[in-house]
Amino acid sequence: MKKEFSLKLSPEEAYDPELFQQTLLKRAGLASDFPQAFARQTRRSIDARGRKVIVNVEAELFIHEKPGSLLDHSPDYPFVGNAEALIIVGAGPAGMFAALRAIELGIKPILIERGKDVRARRRDLAAINKEGIVNPDSNYCFGEGGAGTYSDGKLYTRSKKRGDIRRIMEILVAHGATEEILVDAHPHIGTNKLPVLVAKLRESILEAGGEIHFETRVEDLIIKEDEINGVVTQAGDQIHGIGVILATGHSARDIFQLLDRKKVFIEAKPFALGVRIEHAQNLIDRIQYHCEVDRGPYLPASSYSLVHQTQFQGKQRGVFSFCMCPGGFIVPAATAPGELVVNGMSPSRRDSRFANSGMVVSVELEDLPQYRKYGALAAMHFQAEIEQKAWQLGGKTQTAPAQRMVDFVKKRVSTSLLDTSYQPGLNSVEMREVLPPFIAERMAMAFTVFGQKMKGYFTNEAQIIGVESRTSSPVRIPRDRETFEHPQIKRLYPCGEGAGYAGGIVSAAMDGERCAEKLIEAYAKK
Structure with missing residues (x-):
């Protein structure tokens, strides 16, 4: 009973x-x-x-009875080694779940990933953290599992497709995630557990006869009469399939440039840019849980979500927290030498003594008139220039520019900085030298308001670390709303965060599945 x-x-x-x-x-x-x-x-x-x-x-x-599994869906992957093939560029959540869905539908996925497998990738992460060496093909953004592998592993999304969300969660559980992610309202996996899960997703693809090519960068697209039937790798190899799912992530600037050169229709897209802000986790716990000392042994590390609409130079823009990582770490997320980008991640136990969050400002295309000459790549060039400036002011290494929070609002350089979770270290800088005025002034306005919403949040015992610039893709690769196919190039299916259609692990995974379904429905032999 x-x-x-x-x-x-x-x-x-x-x-x-x-x-x-x-x-x-x-x-x-x-x-x-x-x-x-x-x-x-x-x-x-x-x-x-x-x-x-x-x-x-x-x-x-x-x-008087034992409960069954919480799982409603148990994935079944038939062998597809001899079936028709489709090409997937990018082995992040969108690409991997597109591959798994293709297998379920009887099609062989050929997954092409510029970075390394998840185990080999760790050496390049150590190099950027300890030596400031950025491998442009293997870093916190590129490699097996994409940017999501070395993140907090947050699994909540604003998507309303609840059945699809449950399906994604259950596939993750089937590959090693705990059933707790089916229970918690705001589930996460943790950066320490994600690599093992990603490796098991890869095993499912390979065991079913799919192909995965690591350290293979796509450098050209085979397009004839406005139809794509393959890609060309950096080694000159041509790989053909019934279509191409482009799931390269929000940081694959070379792919955006390739599309622009080939006159494939793309467009500039609004995004958001700002900093990471770091507090002591104990402070955030005391604010959120109303406790005097600490949260105790039962409550998880607390998080927050903040947003404020600001007026500056006659324009209204939102300032909002993004990808909040309780009990987490700030990491260097640059994808090329000569730039500095920060991001956040948390282990499964969220037991770091630091809390960090992106704190970013909405950037609309009308904010960037001097970049219009770059056309569809306007926002991307703006983003890149800010990252290059941060690298220069940080000391031309992966040392990040930083400033205490109240000092930033009061426009004074911090005479000292706080302890930080950011391993390459910090350099005290007036962050207005890094951030353009329309971003810096809005953030200063918002910080004081956030201090009213969360008593104790606005403090000089917190610091801002820059820059957080990879919130989403600055480029959109258009697609038909119904078919998901590119409006100009047949058999091309833009997918996931890089194309502008997802924002996180779960939404990217769902988009990957839908792209695979649409491509196969349209072009696989019946």
Whole structure:
């Protein structure tokens, strides 16, 4: 027999398994040591709006029977080694899930990735962290699993396609993610666990007869009469298929430049740019959980989401937190020598003593009149110039320019900087030398407002570290709303974050699946 419950629990009741079992039995009117009873949570969310933190829990109690799996979907990958092939450029979440979906539909994926496999990639991450050496093909953005592999592994999305979201989550669980991601309202996996999961996704592709080519950079597209039927690699090899899914991520500037040279229709896209802001995690916990000392052993590291609309020079733009990483680290995410980019990530336990978040300003194309000469690449050139300036002011290494928060608002260079999770180190700089006025002034306005929303947030015991510029792609590769096909080039399917159609692991994975379905429906032999 199964009974279902909706509960409002204390953190201890929700996160201590033994106490949760006892609490649920009590709510069911049973003794705490009732035999043959199994309790489990199916949904969990934290409500910290009041002075007392409450955990909302949906739960099931099984009496005299054991619960089955939470999974509704168990992936089945037939062998497709001898089937028709489609080409996928980029082995991030969009590319890998496009490959898995193609296999389910009986088509062989040929996955082409400029970077290294997830294990070999670690050496290049160590080089950028310790020596400031940037490998343009293997870094925090490029390589197996894409930018998502070395991230917080956040799995929530604004997408309304709940069934698709559940399917993606269950595929991740089938490849090694914990079932907790099916329960938590804001699930994440953690950068320490993502590489193992990514490797298992690769194994599924290879075991089913798919191909994966690492350290293989696409340098040309084979287009005849406005139809693509293959790509050319840096070694000069031609790879052909029934179509091409372009899932290169938001940082593949060479692909954007290639499309522009070949006069494939692309367009400049608004994005956002700013900094990473770093606080002590304990401070954020005390603000969010209303605790005097620390959050205690049961509550997870707290996060926040902030947004404020600003007026500057007659234009309204949003300033907002982005990719908040509780208990996390700031990492160097440049993809070429001579530029400096920062991003955030967290391990699964989120147990760093630092909290960091992107704090960025919306950038519209009308904000960049001097870049119009670059046409569709206007926003990309603006983005690149800011990153190059950050590199110069940081000291022409991966040392990042930084400033304490109140000092930034009051326009004074910080005489000292705080401890940081950013391994290459910091250089004290007036960040207005890095950021253009329309971004810097808006951020200064927003910081004081955020301090009113979160008492204690606006403090000189926090610092801003620059620049956070890879929030999304500065270029959109258009596609038909219904067919997902490029409006000019047949058999070309722009996909994921790099094309402007996703923003995170789950939305990119869902987009990859849909692109594979649309391409196969249109061009695979019936």
